[in-house]
Amino acid sequence: MKLFSAAVATAAVLVAGSASAQDATKGKSVFNQCKACHMLDKALVGPPLKGVVGRKAGSVEGYSYSALMKAAGEAGLVWNDQELVEYLKNPTEYLKTYVSSKGKTASGASKMVFMLASEDQRKNVVAYLDEQK
Numbered sequence: 001m002k003l004f005s006a007a008v009a010t011a012a013v014l015v016a017g018s019a020s021a022q023d024a025t026k027g028k029s030v031f032n033q034c035k036a037c038h039m040l041d042k043a044l045v046g047p048p049l050k051g052v053v054g055r056k057a058g059s060v061e062g063y064s065y066s067a068l069m070k071a072a073g074e075a076g077l078v079w080n081d082q083e084l085v086e087y088l089k090n091p092t093e094y095l096k097t098y099v100s101s102k103g104k105t106a107s108g109a110s111k112m113v114f115m116l117a118s119e120d121q122r123k124n125v126v127a128y129l130d131e132q133k
Helices: 002-019 024-031 067-074 081-089 091-101 119-131
Strands: none
Touching: 024 119, 067 091, 081 091, 081 119
16 A cells, blocks of 8 residues: 555656646747847847846846846846746846845836746746757
């Protein structure tokens, strides 16, 4: 019986893991929503996103970031998959929480008003961005 329970638990973990796996191909499609403001190689309304994974927040030379984004970068925010997935859910709230968690204060809002509610879509678009080195 214990062996059966362990097998069922393992199968449940594998199914749950595959359901939340990141899909860069789907992410490329989701990125089409971002193209109104972002390109990979040059700034539009937003900064270029090529190489965003691993980059310090608010650090693209020549782009005019919000005070809140600059404060997050100064507080040590470096974009990784997890940070980006959370940021895309609610950019302003995420940045304010990040800055305050570092004992800093900042006012204002993120310039990015777009929010991506679906966690799967957020993970997929981040997987796509992760490939754009």
